[in-house]
Amino acid sequence: MKKHLLVILLSTSALISTGAVAADLSFPHLETTGRGEVVVKPDMAAFSVDVVATKPTASEAKQAADQAVTKFIERLTKAGVERKNINSANISLSAQYRYPKDKAPEFTGFKATRNVVVTVYKLENLNTYLDDALGDGINQINNITLKVKDQKKYQEEARQAAIANAKEVAASLAKGFGDKVEGVWQIDYNTNDRPMPYGMRSAPIMYAADANSAVNQSYSDNNIVISDSVNVIFKLAK
Known part of the structure; x- marks a missing residue:
């Protein structure tokens, strides 16, 4: 009776998928999320x-966007960014209209949009590259995402910490109810649920050209958090 009650109390915190499986188990068990x-x-x-470039014709809009991207890439490579770390392969074209009140829409031209993604491996130069982005035809810096080169290493550390946490919680719960964990019955691990390092919005730093050293240091001073989790069903000693 004691073990059956333990299952009822703990299963309420389990994920639906795991809880459905646990409901069919006939032996004493508990579930934890590490x-x-x-x-x-x-x-x-x-x-x-x-x-972004808006021109009377589609070809003119595309040409203007392409020229702005070419100049941007030239500035970046001159500043030390390798061409392979600049992705500028996509473009979109759309017709633009003005909508006067009580009148038919009026065609105003074509808008060409190209998105450029730059990967920076020298964080101390990030603000210099951002300054290079503020040139003709570039309308905004969308976002800045801080990262670590050895992502797999730190993800593994977070995973092992989650596993240790699941074991620790299971042992503590079992002990509290006068029981003991006998082994693992099921591990439910969803890699898509792991949060990635947070991103920083660009607005606070877009016009920091006069304070490169301080701004670059502000990126290095930020911390990023790499997380992981695991759901485990443990068997209890009979």
């Missing part, structure tokens, strides 16, 4: 910009 995280300093980043 969580782990690693806090690290970023050593790389990625940012993206939108290049």
